[in-house]
Amino acid sequence: MAVRLAEVPGVRGVMLGGSRARGEHRPESDWDLGVYYRGDLDLAALGALAGPDVEVAGPGGWGPWVNGGAWLRVDGVAVDWILRDLDRVERVWEDCRAGRYEVGVQPGHPLGFWSPCYPGEVALGQVLADPAGELTALRAAASVYPEPLREALVAGAWEAEFLVAGAAKGAARADSLYVSLCLSRAFGVLVQALFAADRRWCLNEKGALAAAELLPSAPAGFGERVRTLLGAPGTTAAALTATVSAARALIEETRAALSS
Template structure:
């Protein structure tokens, strides 16, 4: 219980979000709306954003999306259509509702289903995408469905896909764990640049190496890794992750010198030993 004088934190009421989701699935092309991010996982703060995935088929009516966006925010909102934000994060809109950020993110349901088929066959892609400095890893698409909460799904399409993604595909686990070889390659490249003080190249190589290891560790435990944010701490908390994993990565990224490269090399060897032991 709080006192009458206690400060309040803006928070969009859940019923407003539910009404928004129901309204959005009335827009031509929008098939379902899913809540993602910390609010879907129950790890949010009162002021956390609301992340809504708008799953569409065909070409969504962007103009028709602008009308409810303006109604909910109380002022005009720019809605980016498919491709407006890049090749993987299709587009969407940023709203401010009841003092809290509400993000709409478009997702092509046909493409998500194709990526899911690839994942079940052990295939994945890493694409260039603004906002994803280590690239957009295609398994994030089914991972978002698996970890999200369906808010509106008139025809049950997204609900059915979510049921499928509740089981992490073994071929994907093997493929992502096997891709850890790239981390060793990246560290070898950094080792050549560190003596000359080329910190940009070293930082990019080491970041890539640690990003690959983080993806591999999540896959090894059949855990979806959606993006770079919080991924290092989450990987460090997984069983059998090498001791001091996060601290050693932090130290290497602060140093960016020859000693940092050798620390990175040790981390790579230890993680690959964990992955190799499971494979054998």
């Protein structure tokens, strides 16, 4: 399939991504194929390859960052095609090398889509088809985590303290939704910083906490403390205030560990 995808006009290469590329998959895990293209992509040719019962979403069809693709069933197995604009991926990679990143709104990513995911996918993926060697070269470069990006993401942990200050105001009003949103994002920001501190690519929210709690900069009990705070933040002003207080302590402890 990867070889046939690479023959579609506009496609430059195909990578295996997700848990199967990293050897972390379960029997029911999907097969994720990153379809990297430049310029105009022949959607009709992609549709012909996918088959008559499969809808192919063109660039932008699935949102500004995930872009587009298709969901297939091959011999009863789920296979996902995920479009990636290689020109854009390379621009994001240059930003990461300079210590710049952005977080965009994207359906399916409740904490937002963090732009370093693009080079991270290449670094952690497996090249399946690469006629011009472009993906292979980019993968080799992205295998070394950029120090400027590491510094920027670790420094970005300041946002967690800003969020917990806002959560305290919401707690006084017994605003459970606002408190939960603030704390979820605060811990998500810390997870990104913990990954960066260990020079590891964080691709999305799924499974990120379980991995982050094992990293050397994570405070003792980090994962369990986060799960407890998010699992039962409370419904009254008093309960929410206690949760926010405990969250503030964990955030301060994590930031101190990141700066040591």
